[in-house]
Amino acid sequence: MYSKxxxxxxxxxxxxxxxxxxxxxxxxxxxxxxxxxxxMVEQLLIKGDGxxxxxxxxxxxxxxxxLSPVEYIGLGSGIGYGGMTEVAVTVSLLGDIQxxxxxxxxxxxxxxxxxxxxxxxxKLLGQNIxxxxxxxxxxxxxxxxxxxxxxxxxxxxxxxxELFGINRVENxxxxxxxxxxxxxxxxxxxxxxxxxxxRHQQKSMFNWAMLLTSxxxxxxxxxxxxxxxxxxxxxxxxxxxxxxxxxxxxxxSMVILYIIATNKNVYCNTLCPFGATQECLxxxxxxxxxxxxxxxxxxxxxxxxxxxxxxxxxxxxxASFSYExxxxxxxxxxxxxxxxxxxxxxxxxxxxxxxxxRTLCPMNPMTDFIRFNRQWIKSIFKxx
Amino acid sequence: MFPQSTLLDPLFWxxxxxxxxxxxxGASQWAKEYQLGMNWWKWAIVGFWWLSFILxxxxxxxxxxxxxxxxxxxxxxxxxxxxxxxxxxxxxVLVLLKPNPQ
Numbered sequence: 452m453y454s455k456x457x458x459x460x461x462x463x464x465x466x467x468x469x470x471x472x473x474x475x476x477x478x479x480x481x482x483x484x485x486x487x488x489x490x491m492v493e494q495l496l497i498k499g500d501g502x503x504x505x506x507x508x509x510x511x512x513x514x515x516x517x518l519s520p521v522e523y524i525g526l527g528s529g530i531g532y533g534g535m536t537e538v539a540v541t542v543s544l545l546g547d548i549q550x551x552x553x554x555x556x557x558x559x560x561x562x563x564x565x566x567x568x569x570x571x572x573x574k575l576l577g578q579n580i581x582x583x584x585x586x587x588x589x590x591x592x593x594x595x596x597x598x599x600x601x602x603x604x605x606x607x608x609x610x611x612x613e614l615f616g617i618n619r620v621e622n623x624x625x626x627x628x629x630x631x632x633x634x635x636x637x638x639x640x641x642x643x644x645x646x647x648x649x650r651h652q653q654k655s656m657f658n659w660a661m662l663l664t665s666x667x668x669x670x671x672x673x674x675x676x677x678x679x680x681x682x683x684x685x686x687x688x689x690x691x692x693x694x695x696x697x698x699x700x701x702x703x704s705m706v707i708l709y710i711i712a713t714n715k716n717v718y719c720n721t722l723c724p725f726g727a728t729q730e731c732l733x734x735x736x737x738x739x740x741x742x743x744x745x746x747x748x749x750x751x752x753x754x755x756x757x758x759x760x761x762x763x764x765x766x767x768x769x770a771s772f773s774y775e776x777x778x779x780x781x782x783x784x785x786x787x788x789x790x791x792x793x794x795x796x797x798x799x800x801x802x803x804x805x806x807x808x809r810t811l812c813p814m815n816p817m818t819d820f821i822r823f824n825r826q827w828i829k830s831i832f833k834x835x
Numbered sequence: 836m837f838p839q840s841t842l843l844d845p846l847f848w849x850x851x852x853x854x855x856x857x858x859x860x861g862a863s864q865w866a867k868e869y870q871l872g873m874n875w876w877k878w879a880i881v882g883f884w885w886l887s888f889i890l891x892x893x894x895x896x897x898x899x900x901x902x903x904x905x906x907x908x909x910x911x912x913x914x915x916x917x918x919x920x921x922x923x924x925x926x927x928v929l930v931l932l933k934p935n936p937q
Contacts, residue, residue, distance in 0.1 A: 732923075735923045735924055736923050736927075783913075787905070787908065790908075790909070790912055791908075791912065793912075794912040794915070794916045797916050797920070798916060798919050801919070801923045
């Protein structure tokens with residue numbers, strides 16, 4: 452009894468400290484020295500040695516003692532995985548693209564690196580802004596590719612208007628970013644609730660069907676399962692300015708709302724693609740369910756998630772801070788460290804049931820946090 | 836694996852070769868002990884799997900020795916992991932196809 456009270460007190464303190472740390476990270480991030488945009492843009496000058504701002508998206512480069520501009524620099528943005536990707540384009544007086552630079556991006560660095568290494572931007576150099584520059588997508592980094600492409604087109608737009616009087620880019624409605632995958636996420640979540648509630652004889656078979664479908668659709672097909680970076684995007688509000696892919700945010704939001712409403716988590720056992728992968732591997736091997744009673748396995752993932760979210764809030768780039776092996780597992784994109792973690796998790800899944808879920812998965816700390824606070828708030832209202 | 840060392844490099848490959856001997860001599864005994872009822876096509880599958888596995892390890896460590904660190908680790912991690920899973924699947928199939936003890 453006494454140890455439970457002590458444990459509850461510890462959890463209350465941890466819960467309050469977590470919220471304070473997140474708020475402090477948010478505040479500290481806002482006081483950081485923000486990028487000096489005009490300073491960065493000035494470095495994109497080729498012929499000119501001075502920069503004149505015409506409007507918030509257009510600069511002209513000029514030479515001293517010469518009133519006529521020698522080049523133009525346009526700024527544009529596209530909606531990527533974690534938020535806005537901003538790009539600057541240097542254009543000659545004839546309309547030829549001479550230089551492209553990414554000013555800022557909120558996408559995961561591995562995906563952005565993959566797009567840049569595909570020489571997407573190099574292919575555009577020398578092209579005229581009057582032509583329609585269609586760019587091939589980069590497999591496995593579609594959202595980041597689309598964001599960069601859109602940003603480059605929008606950056607060329609004010610220059611095109613200034614030089615040729617042509618307005619190319621139509622304003623895209625944010626609703627066009629919603630796709631069939633988002634509807635699928637909502638439908639599958641509803642089905643997961645039904646499967647968990649049913650007492651049908653074939654409940655186990657239905658559950659397996661859901662897991663396998665989720666693994667194929669949200670895992671291998673679209674890699675749109677949520678992670679700690681999605682949690683960071685949600686709490687930072689970055690999704691308000693638009694996202695290239697809403698599926699993971701929609702899934703996460705539904706999971707959180709359902710836990711708040713019913714105290715139940717239907718995602719892990721019925722929908723999680725990585726959980727499904729581990730279950731499939733467990734069927735292959737002679738797996739044992741091990742119980743990890745040490746407090747380290749309880750508190751370390753909590754601390755890890757808190758640090759990840761704080762860093763994402765501080766740097767205003769949650770998509771860059773994640774530690775899950777999902778990107779490697781379903782898209783073969785990620786750092787060497789995540790690659791090693793994925794290999795270890797996959798091989799261990801042949802021997803131990805769901806090793807990732809039982810150790811580092813951020814879902815457990817998030818669920819524990821919501822459930823604990825829900826219970827705490829309920830008890831406060833009950834006392835009153 | 837250790838191109839800069841005249842001692843460790845041959846030792847490494849000798850150890851790998853010695854493991855092969857142990858595996859070849861022990862596999863038949865192991866299959867008999869677990870009554871797997873091995874025949875020619877089962878041995879062919881197991882042999883193909885073992886050959887793939889040993890080539891992956893040899894290839895990965897050769898790349899590491901050639902200062903192609905990333906390539907070596909990726910071969911070991913990606914192909915190696917797939918082969919471990921494949922091995923588990925083959926073992927599962929062999930156990931399922933065990934002849935009934937009479």
